[in-house]
Amino acid sequence: MKISYDSRGKDPLFTGSIYLFLLAALVCLLGPFIYVVSSSFATEHEILNRGFFLFPKEWTIEAYGYLLSNDNFLTSFNNSVVITVCGTAINIVLTSLMAYGLSKTWLKGRRVLNFMVLFTMIFSGGIIPTYLVIRELGLINSYWALYLNSAIAPFNLIVMRSFFQTIPSELEEAARIDGCSELRLFWRIIIPLSMPSIATFTLFYAVFNWNTYFYAILFINNSADWPLQVYLRQMLVVSSSGMEEQAGAFQYTPAVKMAAVIITALPLLVVYPFLQKHFNKGMMLGSVKG
Known part of the structure; x- marks a missing residue:
């Protein structure tokens, strides 16, 4: 043929x-x-x-007007914005700092730390031990339970570490000769050169924080502090169980549910096009060297 x-x-x-x-x-x-x-x-x-x-x-547009007039929905939306912005900032700062340190071959104990990071990708502490640790730290009903529990994703750390290893060491040596401190070198030279990788993992972390659900219901007991995903779940449970009050209460009609889904997905749909140009480049640059 x-x-x-x-x-x-x-x-x-x-x-x-x-x-x-x-x-x-x-x-x-x-x-x-x-x-x-x-x-x-x-x-x-x-x-x-x-x-x-x-x-x-x-x-x-009655469904959108009906939904946006609900104080509970607006509160949960605001909670998700706070969790996403603060959580993503913490994620990126800690991940980039640790990845930069582990990318240095002269760092003492580097192999042990790399093994510990890799170990957490294979084995986790479990739900009950994690909850007990968070409770003993007094972080129940605090957003810090969400921030610190997922501060660094091992996969993101490993890829970003590999990206830092691709940056020529001559640049760092020249900066040190000129009297640049390690912290200034990191923020003034390494970070600008790493924007594709940072933009990529900013998107990853933002999506994770915006969609946080399990840890929110596990650590946040106050309904006024629930993020949007938990509120949407409660909307489905209340609606399907027939617990809605008919007089003066918020009615979760099918159109309102669909409008809630659209509003929930809209922020990520708006942000993604601005980071898309960095996405493929950041992933490829961070995966060419182990």
Whole structure:
């Protein structure tokens, strides 16, 4: 069987199959997303009677107005913003500092520390020991329980350490000769050169903190301090269990649920395009050297 190639040496049939597969995947991904968006602008009657649809017959923003008028939702949204901003800042600072230190071959005890980091990727302390430690530290009902418990992700640390190892040591030696301290060298030279990697892991940590759920329900008992993901879960539980009060209470209609999903996903959808150009570059630069 003879295989034909175009002028660039590529098989048209293989290339066409790839595009066809990607198109099918795109349709599978966009279908549910378009349905969620459309349902958030539809009336409750239309959602219950039409079933699946891509475009509502009657457009309305009542679900968004109804949702944004709920103080509990706004409070949980604000909580998620605080957790994401503060948590991501702590994650990036601690991860970059530790990764930079472990990237130095002259650091005493480097092998032991690297082994300890790798060990935590394979074995975790467990839920009960983690809870007991957080409780003994007096961090229950505190956001510090979320910040410190997930301050450094081992995988992110290892990749960022590998990225720091790719930076020429001559740059650091020249800075030290000019009298630059280690901390100033890190902030003035290493960090600007590492922006692709830092932007990539900022996105990783931001997504993790924004979607935090399990540790929030484990360590945060006060409902006024719950992040948005816990509130959405409670919305589903209350709605499905029939616990809603009919008079003067917030009604979690299907359109309101869809609107809550859209508002929850919107911040990450807005931020991602600004970090996308750094994403692939940061991952590749941090993975070429072990």
